[in-house]
Amino acid sequence: MQLFYNPEISETTTQIIFPKEESKHIVKVLRKSEGEILKITNGFGWLFTAKITVADIKNCVAIITDKTKQTKRNYQVHLAVAPTKMNDRYEWFLEKATEIGIDTITPIICENSERKVIKTDRFEKILQAAMKQSLSCYMPKLNDAIAYKDFITQSIKGQKFIAHCEETDKKSLKTEIKSNQDITILIGPEGDFSVKEIEQALQFQFIPVTLGNTRLRTETAAVVACHSIAFINE
Numbered sequence: 001m002q003l004f005y006n007p008e009i010s011e012t013t014t015q016i017i018f019p020k021e022e023s024k025h026i027v028k029v030l031r032k033s034e035g036e037i038l039k040i041t042n043g044f045g046w047l048f049t050a051k052i053t054v055a056d057i058k059n060c061v062a063i064i065t066d067k068t069k070q071t072k073r074n075y076q077v078h079l080a081v082a083p084t085k086m087n088d089r090y091e092w093f094l095e096k097a098t099e100i101g102i103d104t105i106t107p108i109i110c111e112n113s114e115r116k117v118i119k120t121d122r123f124e125k126i127l128q129a130a131m132k133q134s135l136s137c138y139m140p141k142l143n144d145a146i147a148y149k150d151f152i153t154q155s156i157k158g159q160k161f162i163a164h165c166e167e168t169d170k171k172s173l174k175t176e177i178k179s180n181q182d183i184t185i186l187i188g189p190e191g192d193f194s195v196k197e198i199e200q201a202l203q204f205q206f207i208p209v210t211l212g213n214t215r216l217r218t219e220t221a222a223v224v225a226c227h228s229i230a231f232i233n234e
Contacts, residue, residue, distance in 0.1 A: 002030070003132040004040040007139070009048065011069075016040065016050055016062045023060035026052075038062055043131065043139030045070050070137040076158070076182040077229055078104040080151055081222045082189035083115040091126045093219035097226045098130035098140055107145040112191030118145040148197055151186075152204045158182025161209045162201040163221055164193045173209040173225060177232045185209075185229075187222045 004026075009016060018026060026032045034055045040048040040062075047070055050062035079102060084090045094105065107118050120142055127140050158181050161173060177183065186193070186201060193201075202208065211224045 001039055001135060003135055004038055005043060005128050005132055005139070006040055007043050009040065009042050009046075009064075011046055011067060013048075014064050016048075016064070018060040018062070020058050024057045026060050027055050027057045032060075037065075041070075041131075041137040043128075043137070045072055045137050047137050072138065073101065073103075073233070075180050075233065076103045077101065077226065078106065078156075078182070078184040079187060079222055079226060080106040080108045080184065081187040082110045082113050082148075082218060083107050083118055083145070084218050085114040085190060087115075087122070089217070089219045091123065093222045094123055094126045094140075094142075095130040096223045098127055098136070099134040100223070100226045101136075101230050102140050102226055103138070104141045104143065106143040106151060108148045108151050108186065109145055110148045110189050111194040111197060113189045114191075116145075120144070148193075149200060152201055152206065156184050158184060160184050160204075160206045162186040162193065162198065162206040163209050163211050163225060164188060164198055165215055166192070166195065166198060168198070168208065170208045170210045173211055174228050174232065176207060176209060177229060179233050183229055185225045187218060187225065190218055 006016060032052055032055060034052050036052050038050045040050055047068050048064050049066035050064050052062045054061035109116050123142055127142060131139050159178060163185060186206065211221050216224060
């Protein structure tokens with residue numbers, strides 16, 4: 001099944017008019033014709049079945065014939081991950097985390113962050129593509145970048161963890177995760193969190209955790225954390 005994404009439609013929509021680029025893709029690239037069926041999501045859990053009524057490369061039109069609401073997990077996953085120096089590494093994390101299952105991503109700017117300016121347009125496209133590829137009907141929310149201290153001082157519900165590499169007393173994430181509970185995990189930059197940042201997180205009741213016996217890259221650590229949550233909640 002190929003899944004299309006259109007955030008403008010809702011459960012009351014009866015007809016969809018695709019924009020020019022997507023119309024061209026449907027009709028010319030996929031060679032869809034009148035009467036054929038498309039599957040579309042709005043990223044808010046709805047899966048729509050639509051039948052093409054006008055197969056035009058500039059203005060493809062389809063009518064909604066059926067709709068269902070995809071079951072949502074009963075817990076929320078929020079990863080606050082420092083941007084990597086190379087954008088493609090962060091994009092890889094976004095793609096894989098979306099495939100595994102994530103609800104919210106927040107880029108956090110830390111003391112050791114080498115990249116402090118974030119352009120989210122490209123990131124949004126990565127999330128869209130990964131959502132469609134994994135046949136999920138829920139689009140992860142990508143927040144604007146925020147200073148580390150501003151993030152940890154917010155009101156955050158559920159379990160809160162900070163994964164770091166300092167040789168201090170840490171617990172294993174896989175033994176600390178409680179199933180069916182909201183969870184937020186902090187993942188630091190290439191240079192890790194500073195000692196001061198770790199101490200600040202502890203003051204706000206973040207639990208220090210390890211993700212294994214080896215030192216992981218930022219993007220790898222984020223994906224490992226995401227998978228651990230999914231595994232515990234299976």
